[in-house]
Amino acid sequence: MSATPSALLIKFPGTNCDAETARALEAAGFTTSVVPVSLITPSHLKTVNLVVFSGGFSYGDYVMAGRIAQLVSEVKLGDSLKRFIADGGYVLGICNGFQIMTKLGILPEGSLIDNSSGRFQCRWVKLKVTNPESPWLADLPEEFELPIAHAEGRFVAPEGKAQEYLDKGLAALTYESDINGSTLQIAAMQDETGRVFGLMPHPERFIHPQNHYDPDWSERPDHGWGYYFFRGIWREITGGRRLVA
């Protein structure tokens, strides 16, 4: 492969998973730049393959998680993000990034609201791939684990839509048990193209086997499942689609 795909991570005040997400992207083969939102212009999107909204608490999430970041992104980027997607670009949102993306309207209609427990929770969860065709999940087994850490991760959609998302493969990943009240236990969503993907679990926190809570975890000898998540999309992008020189 001649060129290395490049990722742009947009950092808002309160974004706090940027360093480890950039590290994970680099480990999977991306060149990655983390750019504070104050410096972002539409031209940043012209030179990258993947735009990433990482985890954190953008602007404190005091209004609704991701709402202020959505407004600022729209001011900064105008319609360039939607054009980027239409032109074949990839967009990933993790946790707060997923929340921001649901507000930006670049994922099928739905919202991430307070967990049914009413509490923040940090724990590992079992996940089930419901759409093995998803380019983001290509390198992952049908079932795998990742950590979650969120207070607003309960996915809700308009009446009847959640089942439709599941049937169409848009709800590509579900929790194996009800951990936050998400409709049909939906943990991740992708758009119709499959290039835009948001998930609540944190793949960037499971790059090394030692990140797992069980010292004897050995389903893969070299890397944790998070690595295979990023590696999957690296393969997708480098496997023939648009590559920015």
Next chain:
Amino acid sequence: MAAAAPERPTYRTIPILALSTSELEALSKSMKLSLSGADMEAVRAYYQEQGREPTDVELEVIAQTWSEHCKHRIFSARIQHTRDGKTEEIDGIFKTFIRKVSLGIMDSKPGFVLSAFTDNAGFIEIDPGLAACLKVETHNHPSAIEPYAGANTGLGGVIRDILGAGKGAKPVASLDVFCFGRPDTKPEQIRAKDVIHPLGVMRGVVRGVRDYGNRMGIPTVGGAIQFDDTFCYNPLVFCGTAGIIPSSEIAKEVIPGHLIIAVGGRTGRDGLKGATFSSGALGTDSHEEDQTAVQIGNPIEEKKVSDFVLSAREQGLIAAITDCGAGGFSSAAGEMLSETGGEIILDQAPLKEPGLLSWEIFISESQERMVLSSAPEKLPALRKLADVYETELAVLGKSDGTGILKVKHHGHMVCELDCRRLHEAPRLDLKATWTTPDWQPLPTLNEATAEADLREILGDFAIVSREPVIREYDHEVQGNTVLKPLAGATGDAPQDGAVIRVDGSSRLLALGLSLLPEWGKTDPYAMGLACMDECVRQLVLCGANPDKIAVLDNYCMGNPHDPAELGGLVESARALAEAAVAYGTPFVSGKDSFYNYFQTEDGPVSIPVTALISGIGIVEDAKHVTGASLRSDDSVLCLLGTATGDLGGSVYARRKGLTAQRVPVGDPVAAAALYRSTHEAIKGGLVLSAHDISEGGLAVTLAEMAFSLKAGIEATLPDGPPAMVQLFSEAPARFVLEVRPADVETLQEIFADHAFTVLGHTTSAHRRLKIAGTQRPVIDADIAGLKEIWKSGLAAWY
């Protein structure tokens, strides 16, 4: 008058030269300066020399600088200590038991400690060129009055300590330790009005920590909660943060001509007089009158400051930096200008509201502010960076080499103090006494109740799982957490400490801690030895090299002017010094909190003398991290160490109402040797898992190891003390190792000089905890059932 001058003056002159000592005391009281008569006399003498009256700004600055919170005057005091009738003079607790001892240890380990006692936090070397630091602060008084905001800003404050350590360390992990009244305290037990029930304190404090730590993106990886009636009026809230920095960025210097720059949040009337407020006792009035001393945190403001500081440091834009904590600008700028002197223009400080008085601006403890010093030519780059990270930056003044701190406001000199003199607080003389209690003999204990006792103890507030609290903290952010607070095959079993990866190194950092206030009630000396022991033991069992451990001391106590209470402090400090020498673990930083007593309707209630020892250790290889949960159903369980016959301080003794029981006194020299052997065993890959024996004793340790649900346990207690003592004693320097059957012989050789007992084995045949005494079985319980008791105990209350 200058054109911009306000209608009314923003400062005033306070005549003191003509005042008598009692009038000075009254003045200190009315201005809430928390200065004693002797302090005020020293102030008067200074102004007699200067031939003028002080301004209110100057008195406030002196009060902040000389407060217990900032100056640690109790720890510096000369103490006449009488122990069981024999009197000795202690030339300062800090100097005698902490500084001198630590400097001696550092001399014997050149290159390990890179800085201690001089900066916001001490530094140790991880790898050549890379250093780690740890700082722990208390935020007790604010958390008593406003639990959420008090704990919120407590964590925010210690994170700023790390951002202000060296030229700006990167915060990588936090620890939070609390002491609360019992959750089941009956409202009528609280003998004072407006005191918040322990449940309210707990919920507020945990959420305060959660909302700051999670938003900052710093994993909260460790902690502890103690529940005891003595903490009902004075809860303790310790917040700690560890940081990483390139070693070359540790040394900092304020150079004459450099700018003094404030960055971050604006200055307001919130947080006035926090340092002096926390240097006095709480009373019912505190809940009404001292509200302005507590502030509300804004973690996103601090996150922006953090992003700014770390980038500025990486770009070489910072010459010196410190946090704005207690005392606000007066303490930050005062500290920065303590040698060079300089000028601060208060008009340049960005304010939250107009009309602030000079002293209010100068001592306000508004959160999320840092003060840095840089060469003037760096200013444009700093301004640009502040814009990028959307935080506010203002040049407050500059250092000038005169040694005089000058503060101007609206064109007036509102404060002009000799920096060196500013730090010369009069030394206190205190008296302390300690009388060894009359210990009661241990009664005969009934083995027949052992299993019921274990169930009770697993459900005791001292032992029950902290899971409901732990899950509210993000302990995974930054993606480096290796040993988590809850781990093992099921991800919910307790561990001895936390381990995190370090970016840019193959080495890891272990964090551990210990506090035993129950021991402090009867034997503070034994408590001191045991706290150090438990902290070091945890770190070693987590995989740290015992020769690469540094510790911090955080003392909390009631009234230091009560000789009996102060005597407890002296005894525990003496023990900690002895233990530090034996383990070779230097103190690199510390903080103390006094006046944790409360005037109730029934008289003053003090907390027991409490020492939190927290430690940071270097783990040389990720392979050395084994965890504390069973990993195999075909392994051997080995007991290291011997239980003494003493049950004092134990959860068992508390539950059985056994009073005046002797508290186990450890042997730190023997323990240090044991931990070196243990590290050899871990390095050799001979240890599958390791769990310390602490609160609850051996029975709880075995149960907790089994909570991974990987295996059942069949163990037999060795000959020695009665079974009940062996099961429930909390004597220090003991732990259980899980090892492969084939390695037992090698381990016997490694531990040839220590008490090494094969206790039993794990099995796939059942999932029960079976423990036999020398005569008969004493425990045979279903592990899932025990785990359920342990796991659900706090959930009902939280």
